[in-house]
Amino acid sequence: RKEVEQDPGPFNVPEGATVAFNCTYSNSASQSFFWYRQDCRKEPKLLMSVYSSGNEDGRFTAQLNRASQYISLLIRDSKLSDSATYLCVVATLGGYQKVTFGIGTKLQVIP
Amino acid sequence: DGGITQSPKYLFRKEGQNVTLSCEQNLNHDAMYWYRQDPGQGLRLIYYSQIVNDFQKGDIAEGYSVSREKKESFPLTVTSAQKNPTAFYLCASSPGTGFSGANVLTFGAGSRLTVL
Numbered sequence: 030r031k032e033v034e035q036d037p038g039p040f041n042v043p044e045g046a047t048v049a050f051n052c053t054y055s056n057s058a059s060q061s062f063f064w065y066r067q068d069c070r071k072e073p074k075l076l077m078s079v080y081s082s083g084n085e086d087g088r089f090t091a092q093l094n095r096a097s098q099y100i101s102l103l104i105r106d107s108k109l110s111d112s113a114t115y116l117c118v119v120a121t122l123g124g125y126q127k128v129t130f131g132i133g134t135k136l137q138v139i140p
Numbered sequence: 141d142g143g144i145t146q147s148p149k150y151l152f153r154k155e156g157q158n159v160t161l162s163c164e165q166n167l168n169h170d171a172m173y174w175y176r177q178d179p180g181q182g183l184r185l186i187y188y189s190q191i192v193n194d195f196q197k198g199d200i201a202e203g204y205s206v207s208r209e210k211k212e213s214f215p216l217t218v219t220s221a222q223k224n225p226t227a228f229y230l231c232a233s234s235p236g237t238g239f240s241g242a243n244v245l246t247f248g249a250g251s252r253l254t255v256l
Contacts, residue, residue, distance in 0.1 A: 033182065063244060072230055072247035073183070116182070118245075128245070130175075130182035 030055050033119050035131035043139055046107050050134045052117030053099045061120040062093055062100045066113045067133060073116055076102075107138045142167045144248035146231050151253045153218075153225070161216045161251045163231035170236055172214035173245070176200065177228040186229075189214055190236075218253065226255045 034053045042048045054062075062079035077084060079091040079100050090103040100119075104111055117131035144165045153159045165172065171190050175183040185198030189208040203222025208214050214233075218225045231248040 037180070070228075070252075072250050073245075074247070075244050078244065128185070130184075132180060132182045 032056060032129045033117055033131040035117050035134050037132055037134060039135040039137050041137045041139055042107055044107055044109060046138075047103065047105045048107055048136065049101055049103045050115055050117075050136075051099050051101050052119075052131055052134075053097075054117075054119045054129075055098070056119070056121050057095075057098060059098075059119045059121045062091075063118040063120075064089075064091055064100075064102050065116040065118055065130075067116055068113050076115070104136075107136075109138050109140065112136055112138045144231055144233055144246060146229075146248035146251050148251060149249065151251060153253060153255050155255055156220045158217055158219050159253065161218070161229055161231075161253070163214045163216065163248060165212050165214075165231075165233045165246075165248075167233055167246065168211075169233035169246075170211070171234045172208065173232040173234075174198075174204070174206065174214070174216045175230045175232060177230060177250075183230065186216065225253055228252050 032055050064076040065073040066076045067073040077086050077091050079093050083092040088105045092101045114133040114135045116133045120128045147162045173188040174186040177183050184200050186204050187195055187198050187206040189195035192208055192211050195206050195208050203219055205217045229251045232245045234245050
């Protein structure tokens with residue numbers, strides 16, 4: 030089983046739709062969780078950290094479910110500019126912290 | 141503006157040649173990292189450095205070498221021993237190596253290496 034698993038997609042959704050991605054992780058000792066956004070042939074950029082209580086930033090909501098070992102990202106009112114690949118990132122404390130990236134979920138918002 | 145500068149953006153290499161990718165940051169971050177990204181795979185850690193003159197192997201260090209002589213610089217050399225070097229290489233930095241909401245990775249724009 031991969032340490033961090035994501036559905037690679039693509040998820041094709043119309044503008045204005047709500048879309049949700051999940052990411053599962055295998056190590057129950059994982060400490061920190063993030064969502065990064067990566068545009069085609071560009072570098073990843075931090076979208077948001079994921080806190081135990083969940084967090085929201087405008088149209089984006091991230092949640093953590095430690096019992097089931099997954100994190101989620103919800104995008105409401107999708108915009109064309111949301112089209113990108115969304116990377117799930119999990120950090121585990123173990124000496125020097127180990128960071129594992131998922132392969133990313135590709136989102137295509139269509140007009 | 142503070143950030144991470146990687147060069148060159150695109151690089152072509154013949155088999156058997158060593159190449160060096162540059163990474164410079166002006167964020168005053170202590171930790172720096174090199175990742176490799178291949179299609180269908182997550183980013184994989186090549187090397188990381190917590191402080192000047194110290195660095196550690198990541199998951200796929202074979203065929204690569206690094207140095208950290210200055211805080212702001214962390215160049216990566218792809219040697220001829222790397223069997224499949226064609227990839228997108230990303231340099232990153234963070235204030236420290238303890239990841240938290242306030243201590244996240246910032247990436248450079250990447251260097252795309254193609255071996256001919």
